[in-house]
Structure formats: structure tokens, C-alpha cells
């Protein structure tokens with residue numbers, strides 16, 4: 001299990017984050033992002049995941065996060081922008097990570113070793 | 116000739132200005148098997164009289180290409196609203212061909228379907244850039260807190276586009292549409308059964324209200 005701090009995430013570009021996540025998950029690791037991804041990054045991650053699915057090698061990811069907190073400032077609104085930062089996100093290989101329980105406050109995940 | 120043609124076109128623009136009939140392009144999203152195509156077929160049948168636009172199936176990822184139906188006119192809430200409906204393959208974060216084999220497909224068929232399904236998800240994602248609004252369909256018997264739902268909602272919010280959540284399959288005994296409302300309190304939720312046709316009037320009123 002790899003925890004990636006908010007500090008480190010803030011220094012990375014979207015593509016670097018996605019590459020890091022997929023590389024780790026494809027080798028069977030579970031990644032915990034302290035500050036999560038933006039909605040745009042989430043959708044790019046799903047897209048990249050789809051292009052990298054291979055029979056008997058990689059069947060995709062399991063990902064859990066919460067709706068991004070909207071921090072739209074007045075100026076942001078004027079510019080038609082919503083800066084929103086995701087909350088903690090857990091990502092793992094589809095065949096290993098299963099969400100047992102999730103509510104607004106906590107995520108419980110079960111990791112199955114082997115298959 | 117040219118003059119008549121451009122006159123006719125101008126008349127069209129003029130008419131649409133007067134009656135304010137802007138056409139909204141609405142994408143239908145949600146996880147596999149939520150009932151997106153069942154709903155798309157209903158809407159098309161109710162408002163154009165045409166037949167189905169897609170095949171419904173209990174096997175996930177039946178829809179692997181987005182299908183657009185143009186020029187629907189929905190009369191509800193005392194308004195008439197012009198829509199293009201796009202039935203998308205929906206989104207998923209994982210696709211395993213073995214899942215399809217459990218439905219009796221050969222290994223070869225299942226692998227082909229899985230490949231097409233991954234392409235379908237990418238297509239659904241690309242469509243997000245060309246829409247004016249989204250109907251996000253969820254199965255009311257399932258946990259609404261899924262990444263697919265959260266991601267679609269986050270993307271619509273970031274784009275400032277309207278989103279209407281459809282809590283489908285309320286005909287089933289374990290349906291719990293209130294869970295969906297609790298999970299996404301900031302968005303309108305309409306409870307329907309696309310299969311049985313329950314509560315569709317309310318859905319059409321909400322469509323006119325939010326996408327009109």
C-alpha cells in the first residue's frame with residue numbers, strides 16, 4: 001500500500017499522477033492519495049485505464065473517493081471556473097480491492113491477497 | 116434558387132428565435148446495466164413514435180457505441196423543449212471478459228465484447244465534451260456511492276452543466292431511491308421505472324425544467 005502525500009501530488013502534473021497510479025496498480029499495489037484527483041483527472045484516469053486493459057494481465061481499477069468539495073470563489077465564478085479539490089482516494093487493481101462499506105465519512109476496503 | 120434557400124433558412128432561425136426553441140443535447144450516463152438504453156428507448160418512443168434506438172440486455176455492456184437521436188420535442192410543464200438524446204455505453208473502471216462468459220458466451224466472444232466495451236467507455240467519456248446536460252441513471256437497488264457516479268457528477272459540476280439524476284428500477288422490491296437522494300443532495304433526483312413506465316411524467320417535467 002502506497003500513501004502519496006498532498007504535497008507530492010501538488011507538485012505533479014495530471015499526466016504524471018495518472019501514470020504513477022496506473023504503474024503502481026498494474027503491479028498489484030494499492031495507492032492512497034491524500035488529496036485525491038480533480039473530476040477531470042478522474043475521467044482521464046478511467047480513459048487511460050480502458051486503453052491499458054489486457055486479457056489476463058490487467059482488468060481495470062477499483063477506485064473510491066468522495067464528491068469533490070466545491071470551492072468556487074466569487075472570482076472563480078466570474079471566470080466560469082470551479083476550483084474543486086477531491087478528498088482522499090483509494091485506488092487498487094480491480095481483482096484485489098473490494099469496497100466493503102462506504103458512507104460520507106469513511107471508506108472500508110477489503111484487500112484480498114491472491115485471487 | 117440560392118435566395119429561396121437562404122430565405123428559408125433565415126425563416127427557420129427567426130422562428131426558433133421567436134419560440135426560443137434552442138436544442139439541448141442530453142447524454143445518458145451511468146454504470147453498466149442501470150437501464151440507460153431502456154430509458155432512451157422509452158423517451159424516443161414517447162416523443163417521436165419511432166422504435167427502439169438500442170438493444171436492452173441483462174448482460175452488461177450491451178451498448179458499446181453511443182447512439183444519438185435527433186430532434187425530439189418533449190411537451191411538459193407547459194413548455195415544449197427540443198432535445199437530442201445520446202444513449203452512451205456509460206462508464207466503468209474495470210472490464211473483465213470472464214464476467215461475460217458467466218452469461219454463456221464463448222471465450223472468444225467474451226474477449227471481443229470486453230475489447231469493444233473498453234472502447235465504448237472511452238467514447239462515452241469523449242461525448243462529455245459535446246453535451247448540454249446529462250441524465251445520470253442509477254439502479255436504485257445498488258449502492259449509489261460509486262466512482263462512476265461521483266466522476267460524472269464532478270465533471271458536470273466543473274463544466275457548470277445541468278444534471279438530473281434518474282433513480283431507476285423503483286419497481287424492484289429492494290429499491291432504495293432515498294439512498295440516492297441522501298448521497299447527492301445537491302442535485303435533483305427523479306424516481307422512475309424505465310421498464311414499467313412508472314413516474315415518467317415527473318421525469319419529463321424535470322427534463323423541461325432543468326434542460327429547457
Ligand SMILES: Nc1nc2c(ncn2[C@@H]2O[C@H](COP(=O)(O)OP(=O)(O)O)[C@@H](O)[C@H]2O)c(=O)[nH]1
Pocket residue numbers: 145146147148149150151152153154170171172173174175176177178205283284285286287307308309310311
Ligand atoms: N426491474 C427493472 N429492470 C430494468 C429497468 N430498467 C432496465 N431494466 C433491466 O436492466 C437490464 C439492463 O438494461 P439496459 O437498458 O440494457 O441497461 P444499460 O446498460 O444501462 O443500457 C435489462 O435487463 C433491463 O430489462 C427497470 O426500471 N426495472
Ligand SMILES: [Mg+2]
Pocket residue numbers: 151152153169170177178203204
Ligand atoms: Mg445500454
